[in-house]
Amino acid sequence: MSNNKRVRLSISQKIDLLDQNATGQLNQTDLGEWAMKKFNLDQPLAQQTISNILKNAETLYSNVNVVKNSKSLKTTRYPQLDDEVEKFVADMNNSNLPVNRDSILRYVRHIAQVKCRIPGKEISFSSGWLTKLFKRIGVRSRPMHGESASVDISSENIQNELRKIEELLEPYDPVDIMNFDETGLYYQQPPRRTICSESLGGLKKSKTRLTVGLLCNSDGSYKGHPVVIGQHKSPKCFKTRANLLSMTAIGKKHEVVYHYSTNAWMTNEIFTAYVKKLDVAFGRQNRRIALLLDNASVHKIKIPLNNIKLIFLPANTTSKLQALDAGIIANFKAHFRAQQYDRALCLYISKKLDNLDVYKMDQAQAMFFLANAWLKVNPETIKNCWQHTKILAFKEKTICDFEPVEYPTSALPLEEEIVAELNGMIPDLPGNFNNEVTDVSQLNLEADESDMIVCYTANTTNNEETAEG
Incomplete structure (x- = not known):
């Protein structure tokens, strides 16, 4: 009895085999070898299998739009x-x-x-x-993201607003164009979906939240420390976990800027204090910054700024025009959740907490995780999200609109002072034996590097032969 297993190709693989056969370069035996390498099979495709596929070529091509991974052409009755x-x-x-x-x-x-x-x-x-x-x-259930579908940025009013924004951004280099936005972080929330064999009841959703403000420029080379807003000036965990807090709210790489408000939301007072400090910091660096914001009332500050220009995006367009909403915040939260779930798994394995509590953490731990999550957001991710919004597309267009530089086709005449200086250097030139060249006009200034090396080597060889002779 043969040990060869029957091989069944998918529809798309059969189409690939038919396309290869159409080239006329391989016979059926060679096609079997080709299929084995192409489709990572354990053995060459049997000649009879290939023959059957070739006989059904017309039927296969007529059903090329069926699901590609199907291994048969069974069709629906309706x-x-x-x-x-x-x-x-x-x-x-x-x-x-x-x-x-x-x-x-x-x-x-x-x-x-x-x-x-x-x-x-x-x-x-x-x-x-x-x-x-x-x-x-070829369809499946997918989540709908954001609110971008509700925005028509092609409308005349929004286009007029965008032209005004482009005029305001024109004097700034891309590295000095930044975006700031806030997001809510429910840091004790368990996953919303679960893998299960039967229907399960859900856990109560935690409403414990922080507001996190993020700042970055258009190429990802600058990421400001996260602004964290809680409900309390000094939560108990700040005292009981002072060591951890020193790594977050106060110190070094994991620094965050902590504020508090009654409902843990951004307020005009908090935002004003934050921007005022930024203005001073950028002034020390001699930088002038354009800061893109949504038009929330908390962002309308009344104090004068010397180094920051606040530019507000048109109402209801931030889901399409704001880089942080285009994927940066989502990436930041993904890094945060990864740490939260790793921690939950460790607690589950060590049996340190009741299973219902493995996703809970105090505010100090959450601040450490979110600071670390912001560090993990890649500059390339930030850059790609800015490009996705196309809000700085006019900058690229401006660069492309420059007229090409026309270079002269012949050598330009040298000034007399330069000629005199060059003539004084000629006696010391390598390869100028016996002072064969005395004036710069005798040099072939258009000879490429390889010509000069060959010329120098030839002269050296001739002189060595002369010396030996």
């Missing part, structure tokens, strides 16, 4: 339903309207009965049936 659902999902996506599985099931039942005239008991319309339909048309 392909018109697939088409209707695919069109429905596309229409909803194009309108930026969310649609879930339940909505699609309701719609497909209606279409099956009213438009396709399919008998009621022909299709189960079960969850499994819908999952297979999703696989056939």
Whole structure:
């Protein structure tokens, strides 16, 4: 009995094999060897298998749009339903309207009965049936991010505002253009989704939060210390964990700027004090900064600034125009959650806490984690998020709009003083044996480096031969 295992290729692999065969370079045996290397098979593809694939070429090519990883061409009994659902999902996506599985099931039942005239008991319309339909048309459930779909930055009013912002940003180098924004951090919150074999009840969501303000420039070369706002001036954990606090709120790499307010939100007083210190710090560095902000009332400060220009983005556009909202804050929070989950796992393994408490931490620990998370945000990530907003695209356009420099096609005449100076250096030039050259006009100034080296070597060789002779 043969030990060879039957090999089944996916539709896309069969199409690749047909394309390779169409080149006419390989016979069927060679195609078997080619398939083994191409698809990482344990053995060459059998000649009979290849023959069957070649015979079904027309059918395979006609079904090239089916799911690529499928290994058979089994089709649905009612392909018109697939088409209707695919069109429905596309229409909803194009309108930026969310649609879930339940909505699609309701719609497909209606279409099956009213438009396709399919008998009621022909299709189960079960969850499994819908999952297979999703696989056939290439869609799946995904979260919707941010509020960018609600923004139309192409409107005339917003375009006028953007032109004004470009005029304000024009004098500044990209490294001196910065963005500041706040985000809420629920630092004791457990994961919202879980892997399970059956339905589980959720945990109570923690409402304990900090407000974190982040500042960065457009190329990621500058990241300001995070501004952290809590509810209390001096939480108990600051006293009981003074050593940890010295690594966060006070010290060194993990420094944060701590403030407090009644509801742990940013206030005009806190923001004013923060920007005032920034203004002094940038003044010491002789830097002039353009600071992009959303138009929240807490950002409207009344004190004069010498080194910072506050520039406010149009209302309701920050989800598309603000770099921190374009992925920087999300990346920062991902680094924070990674530390939180690592800590929870360690506590679970060591059995130091009740399982329900493994995600809880005090404010000092949270401040350490968030400071560390901000350090881990890569400058390249920051740069990419700025580029995604295209708010500085006019800077790149300005660079590209420069007229190319035209260089002279022939040598320019030398000034008399330079000629005299060069002539004085000629006797000491390497390779100028027997003072063969006395004037700069005799030098071939357009000879490339390799010509000069060959020339020098040849002269040296000739003189050595003369000396030996």
